[in-house]
Amino acid sequence: MSSTPIRVVVWSTGGIGSIAVRAVAENPGTDLVGVWVHSPEKAGRDAGDLVGIGPIGVTTTNDADALIALRPDCVVYAAMGPDRDAAAVPDYVKLLEAGVNVVTTSVHRLIDPAGFEPEVWREQLAQAASAGGASLYASGIEPGFAADHLVLMLTTQSKSITSIHASEIALYDDYPVVETMTDAMGFGRPLDYQALLSYPGTIAFQWGPGLRLIARGLGLQIDEIRENFDRVATDRDLHVAFGTAEAGTCGALRTQAIAVIDGREVITIEHVNRIAPDLGLEWAEEMTQPVYRIRIEGEPDIACDMTASLREPKASGSPMDSGAGAMVATAMRVVNAIPYVVGAKPGLLSALDLPLTLPRHALR
Incomplete structure (x- = not known):
């Protein structure tokens, strides 16, 4: 790879974008040349001041064309919002057509671009990548790694596989x-409330790409994807960040997307989400930080539990917000991929198309 720093723009300064700004600015292998912001209030500020690292000489803007005119090699696209997919795809097309590579955490379903729907969007992205000679890669901690790519890495130890369960x-x-939390997931709602996740097809739509990526990597063909959506009520009022979940309403839920292969359930991607650690214990034991758990039955049986957390300064050594650790991991999955995506053949890429995206200049 070239020793010349890769010119990078970060698109959005929310939670993931702010981490990406700091990581790109601090890495000698990348040159942060621009930062896109959504709100006029953030435009015109020093990007370093905005993300808490002090002035770095890069001024934020909400002018996409001005950023493209900088001719970056890659954009780290981390914009979020209620119309995330519909808003992101036109941006991807514009960037790719201009010859700018894109790494993104925004549209999770692009971890398996071959199955990305609707098909018209997939065709637009593929045509734009071809026209601009650029590539697009989507990742994150989950989807993008813990329940799919890490599974495939672990199966390199397998002689035979009976089933795969990733949680x-x-x-x-x-x-x-x-x-x-309330409308989409159903927390704080009665157990018979029609949450968005409970509509038929929604779970398969969201987590099917991970199942397909695993199957594609192992050379398997999925017959169908089955769904499960389970809830349990809280026995007390819970005062949490989104508001109050009253006793008797949903306090924990479990989603399962299950790939059926050769007539049997073989690969499961499961999420157990709670708003109190002692709820839903029938699905998993009590824990206070996110755990990504993989169980592969076969020869040999393989078990892996992964966490991603941050710590306060070494003087105290005490754990910090574990959710913040997962956010750093999410951002770095795409930031570390930048040199590999820039060096790849043009097109829509999955983890199967890249080598291990090992970090450069990570030792501190």
Whole structure:
């Protein structure tokens, strides 16, 4: 790879974008040349001041064309919002057509671009990548690694495989977005409330890409994807970041996307989400930080539990917010991939198309 720093723009300064700004600015292998912001209030500020590292001489802007005119090699796209996919795809197309590579945490379903739907969006992205000679790669901690790519890495130890079960077990008491927690997931709602996740096809739509990536990597063909959506009530009022979940309403839930192969359930991607650590114990034991758990039955049986957390300064050595650790991991999955994506053949890439995206200049 070239010793010349890679010119990078970071798109958005939310939680993931701010981490990406800091990581790109601090890495001698990358040159932060621009930062896109959504709100006019953030435009015109020094990006370093905005993300808490002090002035770095890069001024934020909400002018996409001005950023493209800088001719960056890659954009770290981390914009989020209620119309995330519909808003992101046109941005991807514009960047790719201009010859700018894109690494993104925003549209999770692009971890398996071959199955990305709707098909018209996939075709637009593929045509834009071809026209601009650029590539697009999506990742994150989950989806993008813990329940799919890490599974494939672990199977390199397998002689035979009977089943694969990948779980995320997480406490969501500090997640503040009301619409996501109540309308989409159903927390704080009666157990018979029609949460968005409970509609047929939604779970398969969200987590099917991970199942397909695993199957594709192992040379398997999925017959169908089955779904399970289970809830349990809290026995007390819970005062959490999004508001109050009253006793008797949903306090924990479990989603399962299950790939059926050769007539039997073979691969399961499961999420156990709670707003109190002692709820839903029938699905997983009590824990206070996110755990990504993989169980592969076969020869040999393989078990792996992974966490990603931050610590305070070494003088105290005490754990910090574990959710913050997962956010750093999410951002670095794409930031560390930048040189590999820039060096790849043009197109829509998955983890199967890249070598291990090992970090450069990570030793501190």
